[in-house]
Amino acid sequence: MALVPPETLSPSKVSSFKDCALAFRFSAIDRLPEEPSPAATRGTLVHLALEHLFEREPADRTASNASTDLHRAITEIRSDPEFVGLDLDSDQEATFFAEAAALLDTYFTVEDPAAVRPIGLELMLEARLGTLRVRGIIDRLELDGDGRLVVTDYKTGRSPGANYTQGRLGGVNFYALLCEELFGALPAKVQLIYLGDGTVLTTEPTEQGTRALRTKLAAIWQAIETACEREDFRPRPGPLCNWCSFQAYCPSQGGDLSSLPVPAEIRS
Numbered sequence: 001m002a003l004v005p006p007e008t009l010s011p012s013k014v015s016s017f018k019d020c021a022l023a024f025r026f027s028a029i030d031r032l033p034e035e036p037s038p039a040a041t042r043g044t045l046v047h048l049a050l051e052h053l054f055e056r057e058p059a060d061r062t063a064s065n066a067s068t069d070l071h072r073a074i075t076e077i078r079s080d081p082e083f084v085g086l087d088l089d090s091d092q093e094a095t096f097f098a099e100a101a102a103l104l105d106t107y108f109t110v111e112d113p114a115a116v117r118p119i120g121l122e123l124m125l126e127a128r129l130g131t132l133r134v135r136g137i138i139d140r141l142e143l144d145g146d147g148r149l150v151v152t153d154y155k156t157g158r159s160p161g162a163n164y165t166q167g168r169l170g171g172v173n174f175y176a177l178l179c180e181e182l183f184g185a186l187p188a189k190v191q192l193i194y195l196g197d198g199t200v201l202t203t204e205p206t207e208q209g210t211r212a213l214r215t216k217l218a219a220i221w222q223a224i225e226t227a228c229e230r231e232d233f234r235p236r237p238g239p240l241c242n243w244c245s246f247q248a249y250c251p252s253q254g255g256d257l258s259s260l261p262v263p264a265e266i267r268s
Helices: 011-019 021-029 038-054 063-077 090-110 162-171 173-183 207-230 239-243
Strands: 118-129 132-143 149-155 189-194 199-203
Touching: 011 021, 011 173, 011 207, 021 207, 038 063, 038 090, 038 118, 038 132, 038 149, 063 090, 118 173, 118 207, 132 173, 132 207, 149 173, 173 207
Parallel strands: 149 189
Antiparallel strands: 118 132, 132 149, 189 199
16 A cells, blocks of 8 residues: 655655655654654754744843743743653753753854844745645744845754755755745845854855755655655665664664554554
8 A cells, every 4th residue: 555645845854855765754654753852852942942032022132031031941841742751860951951051142142132123933834836735934034124034044053064064055945935935035045043153054045046946846756756656765874873763663774664553544
């Protein structure tokens, strides 16, 4: 029986499929649960704190209030399965929250939040490209001094090396495409703020770039549909395997694909 493709494509799904088709299947099609990671959960916490900060009036976006917003975010995340699943002891928890606070401190060395004119925070956007639906979450959509759109994406790790910078910037065309489809205009700028080291990577999207992305997404979607029809998603062994949650099912890691849990809709 052919597998059912996911309903939408997002930047993370595109990246997952390119990195390892089998891991993409486990995550996006079989929807297997993934073990929470401290880095990803810390990113969720910092994003939430920054969202609260930018809900404030410009003059109130101070480092002191950011600390208050972090504590508010900590209270909100404590019951989240993503945080609970980390099972941190008291010392690990204190370190976890201190590292999040350090990332917020770094943010204030990058830009003045009082000067930012946000028009959308953690904004979910979805557009249809022919039969394909694409979606993505923009951390911060704002207006520059000339009233043009600017997309800001927070990264809580360190900036990539020179060999990987262009690839990271190329990925932001996804956000530019969503803006073009939904608002009728390309952003004047897309910036990636790396809170791990205070680096900002910036690019100016072009119509040529979004046209190329449309072609690329169509090809990726066709490849996914073909793989679903043939039930043929192949692993791509590499360094990322060390952090993969699906090793128990992956043949390249000694796992057993036949031991995949049967979806509830099939059991019934």
